[in-house]
Amino acid sequence: MKFLSFNGKIKKTMLLIPLLAMSVFPSLTGAESASNEELAKQSIKNYVEAAKSGDASEAAKWVIDTRFKSEQEQLKEYKESVSNNPFSDVSIKNIVSASDDTYTATVELTRKDDGSINTVTYPIIKKGDSWKVLVGGQETKSKKVEKLIQSQSEENNTSSVKPLSTELASYGGDTVWVSAGDHIYSGRFNMTEDRVGITGWQQIPGSLSKCAVRYSIVEKGIFSDDAYGQTFHTGFNYWNGAAFYETVYTGRQLSSVYLKATNEELGNSVKLRGHVYGN
Numbered sequence: 001m002k003f004l005s006f007n008g009k010i011k012k013t014m015l016l017i018p019l020l021a022m023s024v025f026p027s028l029t030g031a032e033s034a035s036n037e038e039l040a041k042q043s044i045k046n047y048v049e050a051a052k053s054g055d056a057s058e059a060a061k062w063v064i065d066t067r068f069k070s071e072q073e074q075l076k077e078y079k080e081s082v083s084n085n086p087f088s089d090v091s092i093k094n095i096v097s098a099s100d101d102t103y104t105a106t107v108e109l110t111r112k113d114d115g116s117i118n119t120v121t122y123p124i125i126k127k128g129d130s131w132k133v134l135v136g137g138q139e140t141k142s143k144k145v146e147k148l149i150q151s152q153s154e155e156n157n158t159s160s161v162k163p164l165s166t167e168l169a170s171y172g173g174d175t176v177w178v179s180a181g182d183h184i185y186s187g188r189f190n191m192t193e194d195r196v197g198i199t200g201w202q203q204i205p206g207s208l209s210k211c212a213v214r215y216s217i218v219e220k221g222i223f224s225d226d227a228y229g230q231t232f233h234t235g236f237n238y239w240n241g242a243a244f245y246e247t248v249y250t251g252r253q254l255s256s257v258y259l260k261a262t263n264e265e266l267g268n269s270v271k272l273r274g275h276v277y278g279n
Helices: 002-024 031-053 056-061 071-080 143-155
Strands: 062-064 087-097 101-110 115-128 130-135 166-178 184-186 195-203 211-221 225-235 244-249 259-264 270-278
Touching: 031 056, 031 087, 031 101, 031 115, 031 130, 056 062, 056 071, 071 211, 130 166, 143 225, 166 184, 166 195, 166 259, 195 211, 195 225, 195 259, 211 244, 211 270, 259 270
Parallel strands: 062 130
Antiparallel strands: 087 101, 101 115, 115 130, 166 270, 184 259, 195 244, 195 270, 211 225, 211 259, 225 244
């Protein structure tokens, strides 16, 4: 009987050793990474469901939105956005792991106006003990706006437009450098007609080479920057020299919008400043 009892203790000890190792070294089981993935999935799900239901405060809890200077400004814009949401449905298509311990969610946004689908991607990152969806200027547009932009590009008649008279907003500044692929915004403004004029200066610091910048009129929505018109300007301006002039046509007068300037250069930062005008 003693032998059997001793043998039983050996068996119990052998069972306890791997269990102890699993509790001390959880990474050996993959439990930690699975937990992170589930938390990341839950954060994008919570954000989407809250935004779809019109709960701006709850949606804001699950994101880091780099478009706004404060949480108060973000929440104000979110509340306005949910009452004028251009999307009838929002669907999470997939969530994949990235190599830097983050995740990326692909989301399809179905438009109310024409039923078309805009696809956007959101990084999901860990901040402290929480997983947050990173919203940073993902851009969407309707088929109608795409056709409008294409027609304006083909006409290319901006050189005949005279500068407009009333300043609506400004953007950039002497110390504002925009990284490749990044963007900045003007202050929010109300359009006075179906287009705005832009005067500006753009340059690659330390170079006389021309650079390309895309200028768009957007609303900062809870899911994306929804664009209504855009133009490209490629050029170089001495910082204290003559400014360029362009127009952005939207086809209608819009309120509470921004000028968004996006650096289209590959590998070069661009220095930007300028003004937005209306009649």
